[in-house]
Amino acid sequence: MSAARRTVQGVPHDDRPTLFCLHALGSSAREFDALRELLADDFDVVGIDLPGFGEASAATGTSVDEMVGHVVRKIRRHGSTRFVLVGHSMGGKIASLVAARTLDGSSGLFGLAGVVLLAGSPPSPEPMGDDARAQMLSWARAGISGDGHLATADARTFIDDNVGAPLSPENDDRALSDVLRSAAEAWLAWFERGSLEDRAAEVGILDVPALIVAGGSDGPLGEAGQREHNLPMYPRATLEVLAGAGHLLPLERPDELADLIRVFWRERVGSGPFVSPGFGRVIGSGRTSSQTRAILAGRALPDDPDYTPQVLDAAQFATLRLVAERVVPQGPAPFDIAGRVDAALARGVSDGWRNAALPPDQEAYRLGLDALDDFATLDDEAKDSRIQAIVDQQYAPRAGTLTAEQMTLWFEDCRVDLTRTWLAHPATMERIGFDGFANGGDVIRIQGFTELGADRREAWEPAMPGPSARDTGASTTETTDTGITDTGITDTEKETVR
């Protein structure tokens, strides 16, 4: 993937998805330096210093909520609208909360595609031995009554207690100096409050692709801790255990982590369509209501490649996927329209009516797809002729399925479902130039539109790809193929009779 820089609406960005990395207690964004280098070709790796650590002052507040707010602001300022949250240890709790608030629309961010937890602290109270907590609390208290930082000996002990094997001298120096420059009050805040807070109900179940990595020789946040506390919140997570690794995974095992993240992206996150930064920014903006943003955020999430159909059997589902390809030819980055239709059928989503000649929706789908069980054997042209024959009521399905008339009626429903599912994805909305979801935020005085005429566009509106750009995969251009600039008025507009 190219990392070419270009500018859309004056905001710099590049084509790579972003990994926003949140470090562990006592560490800093520097712990991700190795990962950044290893992943540079594929990802924009952005470490964020949490308040009281690294270069970040504790002045913006060190509570969990203040850390979450700090991260949200950093992400918004960065501007990425296609990103993965990576949280190491303490940063894991923050990552889960940022993810939850992004999926419920309240953070004002858009573009979350996945979560990676590295020995992550869970949203629930962190499992921690009483002795360990007491020891670290005493270090923090000593720091507070001293120069505001931990003592060197305590910092040394902390690092030694947290690695599976000694770090390289360079990494060790870096880790030690990060502990020493961190604010003791941020430590205190974490042990006295942050790590104890139970935020599990607030986070809920996060239906986002997730990668959970545990160190095989880690303590309470090792494999068992991850299984018990983080895995249940991430039903779509894969759990990986790095044998022999301790708690400081990004420092101990950057190469293996880089590989895991690349595979995670390739296999579970990166395949579907996504919106351009300009479009994502509008979804994230105060012009879009939190409720609508949450809906779009959920729909933009990558599909589960291992989705197992709930209503259709495997053969019917395979046929539906083939039918979907012909009914909605999507372009270079397709998503699983058939899977989403099956899921909607399973939820019992009704459109309020059915033709009296048809059995109930689920049954009609099963029978209609059974009638097409030879679909895979047809080439594209034959598939299309078959579909047209169904539309024209010229196709006589085999006995035991549907009649020719029913087939036509069922396929009408089917194509409506497939098409609506396609159009409901934010990337399709961008493709066709629809920004009507951004017609008002969480206010009674909703913004609406002020420019309503042909070829008129408001300053906040995202640039839209012209029809010629859409199949090339380019997601943003400055002009449309009709030669109309963003704010231009054509001659036709001037002729308009008012």
Next chain:
Amino acid sequence: MRLDGMRTYDDSEVVDAVVIGTGAGGAPILASLASRGLRVVALEAGANFDASKYTSDETEAVAINWMEERLSDGENPTAFGQNNSGKGVGGSTLHWGAFTPRPDARDLKLKTDSGLGEDWPIDPDELTGYIEKVEKFVGVAGPAHYPWDPTRRYDLPPVARNASSDMMIRGCEAVGITATDGPAALVTRDWHQPEHGVRPACANCGSCHQGCRSGAKVSMDTTYLPLAVAKGAEIRADSMVHGIELDASGRVSAVVYTRNGIEHRQRTKALFLCAGGVETPRLLLHTGLANSSDQVGRNYMAHGATQVWGKFPTEMRSHRGYPSSIITEDTVRPADADFAGGYLIQSLGVVPLTLSTTLARGGGLWGRDMVDMMDSYRYMAGVGINAECLPHEDNRLTLTDELDDFGIPKARISFTAHDNEDAIEKHAIRTMTSIVEAAGATSTTVLARTAHTIGTARMGTSADSAVVDADGRSFDIPNLWIADNSVFPSAVIANPALAIMALALRTADRFVAAGA
């Protein structure tokens, strides 16, 4: 809407009236009766929404629609659901388009004039009086000068025109049709709504069909229902009525409903059935009441609502702004008509999923054609009609043997357009295509559809041929009244809600006058 602090009544208390449904029919009645000091309870199957929580997202906006399954039959099966009816405190006015032409006096005398259809047993001037009352109370925007009715006045200036509006004006001018800003039930400047508060001026957000988040659009929960509650009415949301009990003398004595899984029985002196053109006849057929005429469910009518869309060289992006701001009434009685009645034309903006559904169903599109069409979404603008539909006995709602969650049989609605509907449609397609082409469209697409659910418990002068009398009172059960889209004897080409509200106020007056 705010329901905390409202007066409440006990199930066992014999209230003066129960109103089933809080839409265009039920809400004005509730307000009117409560204002006279009557003890009234509304039972509404849908939820009580916080309007600020509506979403413009089309898929999720169905929260305010009646999505329980109905079965459609006939040559032109009706698409229900999102296209058709609402559910919630406010009924279908939560998601209606708020396009409010007034019924034309000629439409109320269709049979006298043409020999076809039915006359309304109501004096057009009397209806107009009630319509003016509604318009005054809820706030309707319209042009300063209404070309087809010079004496008419609207209290609010017209809603902003969008690219579709400009297109229709341009096209009509080119082909010699008079068109102007249409009447829209929304406020174009801040408006103080009694017992509700300020309704901010329309923001041209374009999401009327997904629910108006600001309250600019007229809906019952921002107009008649707050008045009703202030005057002592109770609104019980999430209360699905499935039974009606009669006393020994054959009068309604109680209504049976389920709320949060628990069955209740509200005692009452009178019942107003305002559940809409599908649910009203379904409930009557289910309970077997008020049907000595065998007219319940018959004469189901759906307005012809065919659309013609054009592709333009300019970006129209017709999701912006109020969707249907331009009207022509030149086609109410076209000079060259080979049919009875006529139609109205309005400009059309549309949101993508709705358009694609009509393209798939009404236009037969799929595959590359569909994708290409949607790829040119933002270059599209259209016009559409609301056309006369004659009543036919065999266009009919009946019950199936499939039961819903409440044990009520699902409805089957059979609808077939007859010659008159077909003739109107042909004429309208010609007219609309000429407008859209004259406006500069490079290609056009015709999409067939119908709208509204009308006439299944018709009003009339004889107990043999109608379900209710001219006052809206059942011929069979003296304390049962119906006021919603189902009482229309003929479809009338004006979109229905304004007339439903007006009729509702009239029915309330008649009820009180009858001392019932």
